[in-house]
Amino acid sequence: MEDQKAVDEVNSCPPIGRTATLGLQHVLVMYAGAVTVPLIVGGALKLSPEHLAVLINADLLCCGLVSLLQALGIGRWIGIRLPVMMGVSYAGIAPMIAIGLNPEMGLTGLYGSIIAAGLICFLLMPLIIRALPLFPPLVTGTTLLSLGTGLLGVAIAWAGGGYNAPDFGNPFYISIAALVLIVTLLVARFARGFFSSLAVLAGIAAGMLVAILFGKVSLSGIDTVPMVEMVRPFQFGMPTFDPVAIFTMTLVVLITMVESIGLFFSLGEILNHKITREEFTRGLRADALGATIGGIFNAFPYTSYAQNIGLVGITGVRSRYVCAAGGVILILLGLLPKLAHIIATIPQYVLGGAAIAMFGMVAASGVRILQGVDFRHNRHNTLIMAISLGIGMIPTMSPNFFSAFPSYLSPFLQSGVLLTVVTAVVLNVIFNGVHQGLENLPSEPPVAEAVRTLPPAGQTP
Template sequence: MKDTTQASRNTSTAPVDEVLPLTQMFLYGLQHVLVMYAGSVAVPLLVGSAVGLPREHIILLISADLFICGAATIIQSIGIRQWLGCRLPLIQGCTFAALVPMMLIGKQYGLSGISGAVIVSGVFIICCAPWISKMLRFFPKVVMGGIVTLIGLSIMPVAGGWIGGGSSDMQGFGELFSLLMAVITLAIILTIYTFASGVVKNTSVLIGLIIGTVLWGCFRPLDFNLVHASPWFHLPQAFPFATPEFHIVPIAVLSMVMVVVMVETMSTMMAIGDMVGKTVDTKMLRNGLNTCGLGTLICGLFNLFPYASFAQNVGLIGLTGVRSRFVVTASGIILMLMGILAKMAALVVLIPKPVLGGAGIVMFGMVAVSGVRTLGQVNYRNNNNGMVVALTLGIGLMPVVVPNLFNQFPPMMQLFLHSGITIGTLTAIVANLMLNGRVPFKASEALTPDPLPPTAAARSMAVRTVRMWLLLRKVNKEQSQQD
């Protein structure tokens, strides 16, 4: 009786709310951390260097960032009361959208000016979240599918940069050894994903990253300098390096950037909702934005930077098929531990970028696959849906394929135009309204969960067919006995 009750409970639990065994949650959570770590620490590294912080202070800045990032991720996945957390497997981290504006602000106003602008921008997100989240009706399948596909294609250059070894303007970018290690890492991941099963299959990215790093270390020395320079323990402290100062121009610029961040965060939440089979409503969008705003506000108090959702982890969900939000909760706990244990945080920096890039190919590609699947559910007959998708991808990819296209525009406009996800999202909404008219949002337009894989679907059909045949045979036998 107990087993039956437990089985019925597991059957009724949605995949996003499933609690996995602790060992699995740790492994899957660590995999998420390794995927997002490079992007998370890049912003404190670049901004800290731009404002002239010494290396020791930048390390402490990274530790504090990881700790708060973990706390925000836990809140986002678990939820607190009725206004915080979207209760989706959503990873929080420093956004690249505000990187260039913060570096410009830092050069003129210093870290104090950045911190003041970050605090106000966090308040700005919280104030705007209730009405921006009501834009849900502007996201039917044709719009959402185009946006998710655009997200996957737009972040693919990040994987390309990792494969080459960093930035394209650096010396030695794209050398043969880096490309070879990326291919080897990709081959390891694909081999494990294809031939393994269970936990081993779902942690193929984690295993590939570990093996790739070990192989890299056999040919080239890994840089342990950052590990040696890091303290063993470090707790975040408020205003560690500068007291916030509030200036009109930095606040206005960063608040405008936060509009971009909110649009991208909503797109990511809906993409994850599509993958885990959960309809994302207005309340979830509002709670997710509230968490981003609160995390950004707290970061400003610790001389840190604005937070947003990490799109690269969306691809990992699609690749592994692990949809539980509690896995991301485990990621948040790991991030907080890494924030306290500064040397542990520095160890992850050892993963070479080409190795990370090899894994990024499949992860980011899975984001695009999710969008293509959604677009496959759209009706293209006797409507303009095809044109809406064409405009979304065509205009949204312009900043990706031609990065300098909008350099002649004023700096304030460039903040928006250089984000392909932002202009693609706005294009999709406007094009759908103009070409298809104002069609009210219907329940049938809600994003549906992934269908069964072909093999599973065929197996299910075969089982039902055999059961029906056995039932008919039994009925015929009973009738013949009665005759």
């Protein structure tokens, strides 16, 4: 009876004004995470502010499109049809940067690999559903710990002024980064309800304001940027397809699906609705198709956002049409290049303060997941985690460690998260085997509880 009531609430649509307002709230909760990843990737690839603005617009557009895909669905095959918002995952940051920096691949190779990875995962969905037991909390927790720890190096570099900054370590840069971090902590500590979820956004806004007051931010050229502009497919060129890059991004898309599985479980608990195997399959198909859509429109792979699922629990509003309204708002924001141009001018030292908090939380969430793993009675688990984490840290601790290997392997060998997840999966199968399928997973696995606490970053990021 409770399950039927939950389904009715999910399928009901509040009045248009209330639906739009609640949809806007979902957008505000996820906005910082949605724009941070394009800033990270674009900054690492040394894109111009104009090209950064293109990435941001494309990302917002795709966030909206894939959110609509998930909330409303297509036919009987695609979309979980629950209150879900989709955003770009942090799991792909390192491999996407590695592919983009490879002179033989570049952006066209990156987007070709994302398109192909989405299609591969979509076509292989029955096999993927069967393979999900390969990613128990030991694997997902170790992977998130490696991901967050590796990304902290990026955050610290930003806080010092950014990569290759001639005055790296300038006290002004570090002071602004510290201000962003302090404001983020104060808002998270003292704000209540919805406003506490805007802590990261508030910190970035405070840092940006001080940077503007000190004349460190230039908005020159914004007058020439059109107010409204369509996002075009393949704006950076027609995609190219490299086998190693495709394999790398396929692993990334699989990781985003693991994130989504945990979050779908959490959402089911919030809604008092037991999510069926068919719903899981439809939801993961939308994840896979979202990656292909992202690659076509110069964006990224997508996954469910933890903060929006948490917002469903806070507000008690369970209608999927509210998230659909949020998707429409994101699409509209993606058509406003002036806004994207302003966001693209945010200095890296401002982002550095927020990134320390966000990436640190990703690592901390991995620790929380690992708390549910039996290390006391199964000494193999400690060995699996230690070796997987150690191998995953190689690109961060020694970037030139694999420099003598063929360049086409660099997207894989330079990605700590991929090295971690492959090592952890292989060692876990060798030592522990595979014991349970999707239908036997607990209603609230450790990954669901831990991922729910992630900051506005997704996911994942």
